[in-house]
Amino acid sequence: MLILSIETSCDETAAAITRGDVADFKLLANVVSSQVKLHAEWGGVVPNLAAREHLKNIMPVIEQALQEAQVTKEDVDLIAVTNGPGLIPALLIGVMAAKTLSYLWNVPLLGVSHIEGHIYANYLQSKTINFPALCLVVSGGHTQLVLMKKHLHYEIIGETQDDAAGEAFDKVARILDLGYPGGPAVAKRAEHYKKIPNTKYQLLDAPLPRPMINSGDFNFSFSGLKTAVLYKFRALQKDLSPTEKELLVTELATEFQEAAVDVLVAKTISAAKKYEAKTILLAGGVSANLELRKQLLATIKKDLPDVSCVIPELSYTGDNAAMIGAAAHFRWEKMPKEERKKLDANWQNLEANANLKITFS
Ligand code: KG4
Ligand code: ZN
Numbered sequence: 001m002l003i004l005s006i007e008t009s010c011d012e013t014a015a016a017i018t019r020g021d022v023a024d025f026k027l028l029a030n031v032v033s034s035q036v037k038l039h040a041e042w043g044g045v046v047p048n049l050a051a052r053e054h055l056k057n058i059m060p061v062i063e064q065a066l067q068e069a070q071v072t073k074e075d076v077d078l079i080a081v082t083n084g085p086g087l088i089p090a091l092l093i094g095v096m097a098a099k100t101l102s103y104l105w106n107v108p109l110l111g112v113s114h115i116e117g118h119i120y121a122n123y124l125q126s127k128t129i130n131f132p133a134l135c136l137v138v139s140g141g142h143t144q145l146v147l148m149k150k151h152l153h154y155e156i157i158g159e160t161q162d163d164a165a166g167e168a169f170d171k172v173a174r175i176l177d178l179g180y181p182g183g184p185a186v187a188k189r190a191e192h193y194k195k196i197p198n199t200k201y202q203l204l205d206a207p208l209p210r211p212m213i214n215s216g217d218f219n220f221s222f223s224g225l226k227t228a229v230l231y232k233f234r235a236l237q238k239d240l241s242p243t244e245k246e247l248l249v250t251e252l253a254t255e256f257q258e259a260a261v262d263v264l265v266a267k268t269i270s271a272a273k274k275y276e277a278k279t280i281l282l283a284g285g286v287s288a289n290l291e292l293r294k295q296l297l298a299t300i301k302k303d304l305p306d307v308s309c310v311i312p313e314l315s316y317t318g319d320n321a322a323m324i325g326a327a328a329h330f331r332w333e334k335m336p337k338e339e340r341k342k343l344d345a346n347w348q349n350l351e352a353n354a355n356l357k358i359t360f361s
Helices: 036-040 047-069 088-105 114-120 165-175 182-194 223-236 242-274 290-303 322-334 337-349
Strands: 002-007 012-021 024-034 078-084 109-113 133-138 143-148 155-159 279-283 308-310
Touching: 002 047, 002 088, 002 322, 012 047, 012 322, 024 047, 024 322, 036 047, 047 088, 078 088, 078 114, 078 322, 088 109, 088 337, 109 114, 109 322, 109 337, 114 133, 114 143, 114 279, 114 322, 133 242, 143 242, 155 242, 165 182, 165 223, 165 242, 182 242, 182 290, 223 242, 242 290, 279 290, 290 308
Parallel strands: 002 078, 078 109, 133 279, 279 308
Antiparallel strands: 002 012, 012 024, 133 143, 143 155
C-alpha cells in the first residue's frame, strides 16, 4: 500500500509518501514548504496569500515527494488529503490538487481530518500505543483532550472555551512585540531565561493566573491569561529603561509559558487518572514546546509511572503530510470494502470543510 498524502490547511504546503500497512509503514518522503517568512510581514496567516503560495508550490512539492521516495505515479495506491479543519482558501488548493490527481491517475481519494493527522503523528514515533489513550491536542486553532478507546475513535472530554493554546502564544508574542510565529518566539525567550539557575523574577510582582486549573472539568481558557499579560505589561513597563523593559518582556514570556504549561499538564494528568489512560499522547504545533514536553514527561513519570507517553519528534509536531499519511493507513485498514469503494468517486465528491470535526467511527 503506497499512499501519497497532501496537506495545505494553513501555511505549509506539504506532501509525503508512506508505504506499508498499519503494523509497519515506512515514511519514504516528507516534503514541507513553509510560508512563514511571507506571513511574518503581516503578523499572522493571510488566507488568500496562503492559497496563492499553495497554488504555486503544490505540484513541485508533490513531484519532489515522489522523487525523494523514488516512486512514480503508477506506484500510488491511494491519495490522502487534509479536507479540514483549516482555512478554506488554503484547504481548497490541496483538495483540488488531490481530486485532480485522483481523477487523472484513477486512484481512490481519502479525506483526512487535520486533527486526526496531528494525533496520528504519534504513530510515526511509536506503534505501541495502548488503549484507552488520552491525547492532548494543542495547536493554533485547537486545544482539546481527546480520549481514544480504540483506533479512530475520539471522544472530546474537554476543550478550550475561548482561545486555543497556540493562539494565546501568538497573541502574547504580539503584545510583547516578539514577532511571528509567536509560539517559538515566546518559547525562545523563556528557554534562555530558564537556563539561568535560581532566577527569581525581578520586575514581575506576582504570578500570572492558572485559569481553570481547579475547575474540576477538563476544559481550558487562555483568553484571560493573555489579557493578564497585556495588563501586567502595560502597568509595569512605565518608567522602565530599555534594558529593564527587555527583562520585563522576558519575565512575562517565561511566566506566561509556565502558566500555560501548568494548566495543560495538570488537566492532562487528572483526565488520564479519571479515564485510566494507558498511554498519553501529545499532538499539534504547540507540542514543539520544550517546556511542555519536559513537564508532561516528568509529571507522568512522577504521578502515573505505569502510563506510557508518546510525543512526536519535533519535525512532526508542526503541520506536515506524513501525519496525514499515518492516519490514512489506519483509516484504510479499518475501512469495510464497500466504504473503500466509495473512495473511487471522491475525485468528484470530496469537499473541504473549514470546521470538520473528528468523528467517532
Ligand atoms: O499545528 P500547527 O502547526 O497549526 C495548526 O494546526 O494550528 O500549530 C501552530 C501553532 C501556532 O500557534 C504556533 O505559535 C504554535 O503552534 N507553536 C508553539 C511552538 N511552536 C509552534 N507554541 C509554543 N511553543 C512552541 N515551541
Ligand atoms: Zn496543525
